[in-house]
Amino acid sequence: MITAAETQSGLPRIPFGDWVDTAVSWITSTFAWLFDLVKDVVVWCYDQIDLVLSAPPFWVIALVLAALAFWAKGWRLGLGALVGFAVIDVMDQWSNAMDTLALVILASVIALVIGIPLGIWAARNDAVSRVLRPVLDFMQTMPAFVYLIPTVIIFRVGVVPGIIATVIFALAPGVRFTELGIRQVDREVVEAGHAFGATEGRIMRQIQLPLALPTIMAGINQVIMLALSMVVISGMVGAAGLGGDVVAALNRVNISLGFEAGLSVVILAMFLDRITSALADRAPVAKALKAAAV
Amino acid sequence: MTVGPGVTTQQDPHQAGRTDAAAGQAAPSDSDQGVQGTLATKTTGTTTGTEGTPAVQVENVYKIFGRRSGEAARKLKAGASRADVASLGTAAVIDASFEVAKGEIFVVMGLSGSGKSTLIRMLNGLWKPTSGTVRLGGQDINAVGAKKLRDIRQKSVSMVFQHFALLPHRTVLDNAAYPLEIQGVDKASRLERARTALDLVGLTDWADKLPSQLSGGMRQRVGLARALAADTDVLLMDEAFSALDPLIRREMQEQLVELQSKLGKTIIFITHDLNEAMFLGDRIAVMRDGRIVQIGSSEEILSDPANDYVAQFVADVDRTRVLTASSLMHRPRAVVPMSAGPRGASRTMREAQVSAAYVVDRSRTLRGVVYDAEVVDALRAGVTSLEGLVRDDLTAVTEDTSLAEVFAPAAESPLPVPVTDAAGRLVGVIPRVVLLEAMVPQHLEETTDETSTQGSADDDTVASAAVEQAPTSAGAADAVAAAPVPADPSEQTTGERP
Numbered sequence: 001m002i003t004a005a006e007t008q009s010g011l012p013r014i015p016f017g018d019w020v021d022t023a024v025s026w027i028t029s030t031f032a033w034l035f036d037l038v039k040d041v042v043v044w045c046y047d048q049i050d051l052v053l054s055a056p057p058f059w060v061i062a063l064v065l066a067a068l069a070f071w072a073k074g075w076r077l078g079l080g081a082l083v084g085f086a087v088i089d090v091m092d093q094w095s096n097a098m099d100t101l102a103l104v105i106l107a108s109v110i111a112l113v114i115g116i117p118l119g120i121w122a123a124r125n126d127a128v129s130r131v132l133r134p135v136l137d138f139m140q141t142m143p144a145f146v147y148l149i150p151t152v153i154i155f156r157v158g159v160v161p162g163i164i165a166t167v168i169f170a171l172a173p174g175v176r177f178t179e180l181g182i183r184q185v186d187r188e189v190v191e192a193g194h195a196f197g198a199t200e201g202r203i204m205r206q207i208q209l210p211l212a213l214p215t216i217m218a219g220i221n222q223v224i225m226l227a228l229s230m231v232v233i234s235g236m237v238g239a240a241g242l243g244g245d246v247v248a249a250l251n252r253v254n255i256s257l258g259f260e261a262g263l264s265v266v267i268l269a270m271f272l273d274r275i276t277s278a279l280a281d282r283a284p285v286a287k288a289l290k291a292a293a294v
Numbered sequence: 295m296t297v298g299p300g301v302t303t304q305q306d307p308h309q310a311g312r313t314d315a316a317a318g319q320a321a322p323s324d325s326d327q328g329v330q331g332t333l334a335t336k337t338t339g340t341t342t343g344t345e346g347t348p349a350v351q352v353e354n355v356y357k358i359f360g361r362r363s364g365e366a367a368r369k370l371k372a373g374a375s376r377a378d379v380a381s382l383g384t385a386a387v388i389d390a391s392f393e394v395a396k397g398e399i400f401v402v403m404g405l406s407g408s409g410k411s412t413l414i415r416m417l418n419g420l421w422k423p424t425s426g427t428v429r430l431g432g433q434d435i436n437a438v439g440a441k442k443l444r445d446i447r448q449k450s451v452s453m454v455f456q457h458f459a460l461l462p463h464r465t466v467l468d469n470a471a472y473p474l475e476i477q478g479v480d481k482a483s484r485l486e487r488a489r490t491a492l493d494l495v496g497l498t499d500w501a502d503k504l505p506s507q508l509s510g511g512m513r514q515r516v517g518l519a520r521a522l523a524a525d526t527d528v529l530l531m532d533e534a535f536s537a538l539d540p541l542i543r544r545e546m547q548e549q550l551v552e553l554q555s556k557l558g559k560t561i562i563f564i565t566h567d568l569n570e571a572m573f574l575g576d577r578i579a580v581m582r583d584g585r586i587v588q589i590g591s592s593e594e595i596l597s598d599p600a601n602d603y604v605a606q607f608v609a610d611v612d613r614t615r616v617l618t619a620s621s622l623m624h625r626p627r628a629v630v631p632m633s634a635g636p637r638g639a640s641r642t643m644r645e646a647q648v649s650a651a652y653v654v655d656r657s658r659t660l661r662g663v664v665y666d667a668e669v670v671d672a673l674r675a676g677v678t679s680l681e682g683l684v685r686d687d688l689t690a691v692t693e694d695t696s697l698a699e700v701f702a703p704a705a706e707s708p709l710p711v712p713v714t715d716a717a718g719r720l721v722g723v724i725p726r727v728v729l730l731e732a733m734v735p736q737h738l739e740e741t742t743d744e745t746s747t748q749g750s751a752d753d754d755t756v757a758s759a760a761v762e763q764a765p766t767s768a769g770a771a772d773a774v775a776a777a778p779v780p781a782d783p784s785e786q787t788t789g790e791r792p
Contacts, residue, residue, distance in 0.1 A: 288463045288506055
């Protein structure tokens with residue numbers, strides 16, 4: 001051991017970690033005003049959604065969500081949702097579940113608002129697609145906890161770092177499925193649009209997006225599922241909801257609390273998954289194709 | 295070429311192009327001269343028949359895919375082959391030039407990979423040619439901006455696709471109305487026009503269905519209705535019927551021809567099916583490896599293929615549906631005017647060494663046939679008029695009857711089948727042996743020709759060309775009656791009783 005700045009193989013030790021640390025500190029101090037603004041906006045949005053979900057009594061929200069399930073799919077899903085929510089409530093996890101739902105909704109909406117336009121851009125431009133692909137790989141495969149560290153430094157503990165980390169983690173499928181969906185649209189149909197003199201905008205709006213919608217909906221489903229899994233992890237940095245209880249149960253080796261919080265997450269996940277899948281089936285193109293089978 | 299100067303300047307390259315095409319077809323044997331002559335008159339006929347600019351003009355168009363397409367195009371122009379420039383890019387279309395007159399059905403035929411789909415996509419600007427010009431109604435479509443190009447596509451040219459390319463989430467009616475929606479036509483009138491288009495293709499009752507609820511043939515009719523609703527002069531059809539099963543395909547072809555004659559659209563039709571090309575096309579361009587190897591009517595391509603490739607291609611076509619009676623008819627040898635009487639009839643039959651003769655009146659209208667035995671009987675009985683001897687027991691066909699329909703009359707009678715023009719005048723006859731010969735593809739004939747002395751298709755065409763001209767000249771009846779006896783009597787007739 002001559003110096004610390006050498007690895008066992010003899011190659012010099014390059015301190016990537018230190019550089020990132022320095023960069024994050026610099027970013028934090030330089031863009032403090034921006035982060036404060038982002039934080040205020042995110043907190044405000046979260047509070048509004050959470051208020052809508054948490055303020056009314058249990059049965060009002062449960063019935064509304066069950067009605068949504070009934071409309072999207074049918075009475076079976078509606079009834080199942082109602083039973084599931086009752087189970088959450090009797091485990092005394094309802095208010096945590098609503099906090100988590102608010103987090104998921106907000107994070108998913110932000111991820112989709114960024115992801116879908118990016119996906120459209122990537123579908124139309126090969127260069128963008130090539131640049132975006134490794135970035136998305138990075139975002140998806142980097143261990144989720146790692147996002148929490150800089151976000152905590154920048155936004156400190158609470159709801160905001162949780163949401164930001166969730167958005168980054170859940171962004172990739174939104175972009176990927178949108179790009180894939182648009183690229184998969186039958187080339188001849190797009191050509192038909194051009195051949196009849198449609199503008200690019202009209203082709204995107206009336207041909208590419210509607211035909212890509214089933215795939216994009218699958219992407220939305222994935223975004224929501226990833227958001228839900230990340231929201232639980234973000235309980236570690238003090239985000240509200242079921243994640244907090246899961247982390248607490250882990251720290252205290254509390255099996256009963258861990259099981260109850262975990263089961264609530266599962267019920268919520270199933271609800272969100274079934275609803276989004278049902279909505280995907282209701283896309284006009286998906287319906288039109290189903291009509292052929294009848 | 296600029297658009298400005300108008301008709302005169304545009305006519306010039308056009309005529310030049312024709313001459314080139316004709317020269318390109320010059321074939322080794324002398325007998326081809328006659329065919330070439332008819333080709334020249336025929337093609338000029340198409341152009342002079344329509345006023346003003348042709349609907350579509352394509353001049354020396356190249357399309358090369360690949361990064362170094364410009365360089366590849368230059369090398370191709372300098373005479374390099376497609377394989378020579380393979381490293382620079384894929385040459386999809388090489389030096390294509392043709393013109394399509396208004397109201398014509400122009401078929402581009404070739405196997406997959408011959409560049410025909412790329413070619414048709416350059417006609418509405420979906421692809422830009424690497425070099426060369428494409429004009430629609432005189433307008434160079436690659437010299438205009440994006441907005442003007444969209445305008446041209448909306449107003450002047452529409453397209454029907456191989457796999458229909460319908461919007462699956464819209465009803466049949468909305469699909470048919472889509473081009474009008476793009477044009478900004480208000481809802482009520484665009485739906486009304488779409489309904490009219492659906493009526494034309496016979497889908498009135500299916501307007502509210504989704505495309506996925508329709509059969510393939512019906513879906514393509516929606517595609518056709520959509521293109522018709524756009525009401526453009528030019529209709530591009532890219533393998534439009536290739537995805538349909540054969541029975542439906544034939545039905546659609548017939549419907550298309552009917553629609554064309556009703557609406558007078560200019561149609562450019564891409565296909566890999568020769569029978570389809572022959573059925574639909576006023577003229578056909580045969581493509582191979584990116585080049586147009588021959589342009590001509592279906593009969594010209596069948597009877598005078600430009601090279602071995604085309605000859606091989608046309609070898610297995612159903613010739614009976616393409617060839618018409620006029621292409622096979624021979625000069626009738628034993629023709630007797632009504633006024634000649636039994637004496638004249640017997641002399642004609644004796645000279646021509648046949649046992650029956652066709653009887654025509656003063657205007658050369660076919661009246662029937664007289665037989666040797668009866669004529670001789672009448673002579674003995676001192677009858678001086680042919681009137682009572684003429685039998686009309688044979689069926690005449692017209693010049694444009696397809697060969698498929700000549701078989702039945704040919705089987706009914708041992709005499710050659712008489713061919714008449716629209717006015718009922720006798721213009722030629724088809725001996726049964728000629729009919730059977732025509733069934734043998736050209737390249738097989740050439741090999742058998744070595745052994746037989748006469749009777750190849752080339753002679754047929756010359757003979758028919760002579761017959762075609764005969765009625766127009768004065769004293770035609772005499773000329774035909776006095777026709778010299780050919781060297782080979784076997785060609786003569788099945789009606790001969792030695």
